[in-house]
Amino acid sequence: MPDLLIELFSEEIPARMQTRASEDLKKLVTDGLVEAGLTYAGAHALSTPRRLTLAIDGLLAQSPDTREERKGPKVGAPDKAIEGFLRGAGVTRDQLEERETPKGPVYFATIENKGRPATEIIAEVLEKTIRNFPWPKSMRWGSGALKWVRPLHSILCILTDEAGTEVVPLDVDGIAAGDSTEGHRFMAPGRFSVTSFEDYEAKLKAAKVVLNPQDRAAHIWEDAKNAAFAQGMEIVEDQGLLREVAGLVEWPVVLMGDIAEDFITLPPEVLQTSMREHQKFFSVKNPKTDRIEKFITVANRETADNGATILAGNQKVLFARLADAKFFWENDIREAEAGGQKWIDSLTNVTFHNKLGTQAARIDRIAALARAIAPTIGADADLSERAARWAKADLSSEMVYEFPELQGLMGKYYAAPAGHPVEVANAATEHYSPLGPSDDVPSAPTSIAVALADKLDTLTGFWAIDEKPTGSKDPFALRRAALGVIRLVLENGLRVNLDKLFDAQLLRHGIALEDDSAQRTALMADLDGEIASHGVFGAAFRTILDHFDGDLTKHLEEVKAALPDTSDNLLAFFHDRLKVYLRDQGIRHDVIDACLAMPGNDDLALLVNRATALSAFLKTDDGENLLQGFKRANNILAQAEEKDGVEYSYGADVKFAEDDAEKALFAALDTAEAAINPAMEGEDFAAAMTAMASLRAPIDAFFEAVQINTENEIIRRNRLNLLSRIRQICLSVADLNKVEG
Amino acid sequence: MGQSDTRPQSFQEIILRLQNYWAEKGCAVLQPYDMEVGAGTFHPATTLRSLGSKPWAAAYVQPSRRPTDGRYGENPNRLQHYYQYQVLIKPSPPNLQELYLGSLEAIGIDMELHDIRFVEDDWESPTLGAWGLGWEVWCDGMEVSQFTYFQQVGGHDCKPVSGELTYGLERLAMYVLGVDHVMDMPFNAPDAMIPLSYGDVFKQTEEEYARWNFDVANTDVLLKQFEEAEDECQKILDLEHVDPKTGKRIVMAHPAYDQCIKASHLFNLLDARGVISVTERQAYIGRVRALAKLCADAFVQTGAGGFVAEEA
Structure with missing residues (x-):
């Protein structure tokens, strides 16, 4: 069985697209071949900056013959129907066969397709693949209409078996397939022919091209590690950069150079970012000083001077780049030492979002909220406000303008020169966290206050202007922000009532939308004063609104009307995120629903404590049986209540108890209640549920021994009221109606 | 060599x-x-x-x-x-x-x-x-x-x-x-x-x-010149393709494009003077782009742009 080799040779393919493109080539070609009946044993995709390669082995030499039988119209059917059938089946009338069926004689056609040679099928499939290739961006060149990522120069397409090698005849807009390719652009110019994949790979290697990107990456990593090790240093690992660099070279040559003494004092993150972003250099760290002291660059060729010229050139470019970085650093430090007010002031000219105002207005709101949150989480209010006001100042710094990914980190470096304490410095970096589900959550109170305020301001803001995430669209990363809040609260065990915070911040957004700036300032001061004296738990927003009774501006009217709904909707969004978060921790959605139905569900820590206790309880034998007991009691009670048209909640009296099991249940309920009530007061859900578990046996025994619906109406009612007591006790812990099973 | x-x-x-x-x-x-x-x-x-x-x-x-x-x-x-x-x-x-x-x-x-x-x-x-x-x-x-x-x-x-x-x-x-x-x-x-x-x-x-670029250039004058260039560019292109004096078909793509270039440079000067806010920036760029498009539309109506007059 023959092997197929395809190479599409072009001008330099962007590094970030190569892997995906070679996989796409593999998928499109193999799918096309299989669909046409050509199966194969194995296929692998490879790439270099100038080529996509696909090697398929054990391909069928031709597609198998196929035979299909098709049932047609009845014999004697109108000519039109018969002709239609003939057209569809592609046969003539004399090829039809008459066969007896239970419904009388019917025409049958047999359609036979001869197998086609592999070359024919490959040519079709490959041409279609080239013309419809899913490049993220493609282009035309010269006078042609063909599109490729960059100009496509040649197509190698050969089929090899024991008999020899055959070029698959194919021509795409004047590019005819052949059996030749090129090696390294500079080290081995000129074309050469190949006869098989092994021959191709070996000849490429001789022509200074390493075909497999993984081999190139491994080679780079190995050489880089050794070069660093030889000098007692280590490379800062960067898999993304390694992949990219492996896509920039066909013949990797690792060179290590020095970072000039002047720059070694720059923060390591600045060195690393500048070198990676601009020059695609790896950073080399001295473990003794913990500083980045050297760099590694990967050239695409060997030279007679062993890379000396190349290294000198790279070093020179790096010098200029780092001179820039140092210039930014020194200017920024100078600005920070002056207090950094210029940075903060300039944020009044930067739009955060066209409906949500400037960065400066946003910082004001975040600072106010951080201040309000602080006392509830054990943070200092003044310090939290100060940290919030500093946290985004670095957005105006020259370094962050140049390297946006250093935001927060520069704020941390610049905090001390600006005279801020270490809490403020740390909050500058940490308030962005957690960014993802595995990112660390800050634990310093000041950082938490700013992080919560930042995220809640973003969420309430986009809720206020109705820009919520839909489906897969979440351009402002609001799901991530909500998950961030959840993790900040839970992992720090914070007790925060989100609902009140939503209200207060929605009102701030409403005020910020005011056109009249004097009124805006007055309202904001009112609100902050209200919160300062009553806390966010006060009816702050209503008080403010009442100042303007009947005289509210458009925006505040809207806020007043929409505020409870918006807050509820946002809380529901949090609950959805929480469900996802807890499901990953093994807590069932119905268990969470049972807890969400309880009061105080905007206190996430309380909610989770309850859910965790309930989840654990339901996994025990007692829990499972108690749930059954509760459901049984509840069903009987519900039926009786519906039938009698009353609610049985008057309290059962032990004096009407007839049976021992009934009396025992009374006693057990008294004992349980005495334990459950204080446990619930103290939010000790586990203790409450343990007490509840003690009810399992008496309830089971009760149902075993006692018939609820007796003829004595007094006793029946008393028993129903007893069931009601069971229901009440169980529901005081969670809404067990919502638990499945 | x-x-x-x-x-x-x-x-x-x-x-x-x-x-x-x-x-x-x-x-x-x-x-x-x-x-x-x-x-x-x-x-x-x-x-x-x-x-x-x-x-x-x-x-x-x-x-x-x-x-x-x-x-x-x-x-x-x-x-x-x-x-x-x-x-x-x-x-x-x-x-x-x-x-x-x-x-x-x-x-x-x-x-x-x-x-x-x-x-x-x-x-x-x-x-x-x-x-x-x-x-x-x-x-x-x-x-x-x-x-x-x-x-x-x-x-x-x-x-x-x-x-x-x-x-x-x-x-x-x-x-x-x-x-x-x-x-x-x-x-x-x-x-x-x-x-x-x-x-x-x-x-x-x-x-x-x-x-001059950073501190002196008169921004009022620059703004006025920007508007004038914009105006002139559009006026030139709004004219009839046939020159009333010579009777020739003359589409003035190049003179119009000069005004587009002018507007673009004036924008750069205004930018250096720091009088263009972030939001205004996009609007100015859009105005220059609109001129560039008009000039491109006009150029393809000229001989150099590949236009061939139909035989009468």
Whole structure:
């Protein structure tokens, strides 16, 4: 069985697209071949900056013959129907066969397709693949209409078996397939022919091209590690950069150079970012000083001077780049030492979002909220406000303008020169966290206050202007922000009532939308004063609104009307995120629903404590049986209540108890209640549920021994009221109606 | 050629070698456009000639101005006035990469010792309504040129596609000549009758323009001129295609495009003066783009743009 080799040779393919493109080539070609009946044993995709390669082995030499039988119209059917059938089946009338069926004689056609040679099928499939290739961006060149990522120069397409090698005849807009390719652009110019994949790979290697990107990456990593090790240093690992660099070279040559003494004092993150972003250099760290002291660059060729010229050139470019970085650093430090007010002031000219105002207005709101949150989480209010006001100042710094990914980190470096304490410095970096589900959550109170305020301001803001995430669209990363809040609260065990915070911040957004700036300032001061004296738990927003009774501006009217709904909707969004978060921790959605139905569900820590206790309880034998007991009691009670048209909640009296099991249940309920009530007061859900578990046996025994619906109406009612007591006790812990099973 | 065996001695020698090289490869060697532009792309020999079906091959030096990059001549590589070398060939020839590499050899870059790389860099000019795909070309980690296959200009698809090469001459020359500060670079030969450095020629003008660009230029006047240029551009293009005086069909694409160039430069000056806010910026860019599109629409209605008058 023959092997197929395809190479599409072009001008330099962007590094970030190569892997995906070679996989796409593999998928499109193999799918096309299989669909046409050509199966194969194995296929692998490879790439270099100038080529996509696909090697398929054990391909069928031709597609198998196929035979299909098709049932047609009845014999004697109108000519039109018969002709239609003939057209569809592609046969003539004399090829039809008459066969007896239970419904009388019917025409049958047999359609036979001869197998086609592999070359024919490959040519079709490959041409279609080239013309419809899913490049993220493609282009035309010269006078042609063909599109490729960059100009496509040649197509190698050969089929090899024991008999020899055959070029698959194919021509795409004047590019005819052949059996030749090129090696390294500079080290081995000129074309050469190949006869098989092994021959191709070996000849490429001789022509200074390493075909497999993984081999190139491994080679780079190995050489880089050794070069660093030889000098007692280590490379800062960067898999993304390694992949990219492996896509920039066909013949990797690792060179290590020095970072000039002047720059070694720059923060390591600045060195690393500048070198990676601009020059695609790896950073080399001295473990003794913990500083980045050297760099590694990967050239695409060997030279007679062993890379000396190349290294000198790279070093020179790096010098200029780092001179820039140092210039930014020194200017920024100078600005920070002056207090950094210029940075903060300039944020009044930067739009955060066209409906949500400037960065400066946003910082004001975040600072106010951080201040309000602080006392509830054990943070200092003044310090939290100060940290919030500093946290985004670095957005105006020259370094962050140049390297946006250093935001927060520069704020941390610049905090001390600006005279801020270490809490403020740390909050500058940490308030962005957690960014993802595995990112660390800050634990310093000041950082938490700013992080919560930042995220809640973003969420309430986009809720206020109705820009919520839909489906897969979440351009402002609001799901991530909500998950961030959840993790900040839970992992720090914070007790925060989100609902009140939503209200207060929605009102701030409403005020910020005011056109009249004097009124805006007055309202904001009112609100902050209200919160300062009553806390966010006060009816702050209503008080403010009442100042303007009947005289509210458009925006505040809207806020007043929409505020409870918006807050509820946002809380529901949090609950959805929480469900996802807890499901990953093994807590069932119905268990969470049972807890969400309880009061105080905007206190996430309380909610989770309850859910965790309930989840654990339901996994025990007692829990499972108690749930059954509760459901049984509840069903009987519900039926009786519906039938009698009353609610049985008057309290059962032990004096009407007839049976021992009934009396025992009374006693057990008294004992349980005495334990459950204080446990619930103290939010000790586990203790409450343990007490509840003690009810399992008496309830089971009760149902075993006692018939609820007796003829004595007094006793029946008393028993129903007893069931009601069971229901009440169980529901005081969670809404067990919502638990499945 | 023999010339490439020797290293060039001066800034001007590098320019002369590029001129000779591209002349030899068949390009028309044009002269700089006589207006202030931000980049060589603005020369009508690129912007307008990349439109329409007629073949074209031109190379030229273009003095370029970027007012915000002025540093009073003190920064080793930042200038508010600098030179670009520009090559535009339509349709792009299949060996354009090889032709380009030949030009590097012509200015004394030894391919056996240096590491040349084509690194993805897609080009987009929001003011010209233009985009293309290509690379920045690295020599030993330094960007020495921009290499672009034009796909769209002024909102029109480029058919055929032009290949555009842009060399930042100062940076490239500093590298080839081994100079660390642009002002120290020999402008003419160091053994010339009167040797002149880049600083002798441009240090003073960098200072003068930096002061004017940043602090002095009258923004009211600039704003007014911007509006006038915008207005004039549209007026020119609104006129009848047939000249009432000569009876000839004359579409004034180039005079209109001059006004577009003017508006673009005035915008850059206003930007340097810091009077354009972030939100206004987009609006100004959009206004210049609208002019560029009108000019492109007009150019394809001209002979050079491939327009053929129908026989009466």
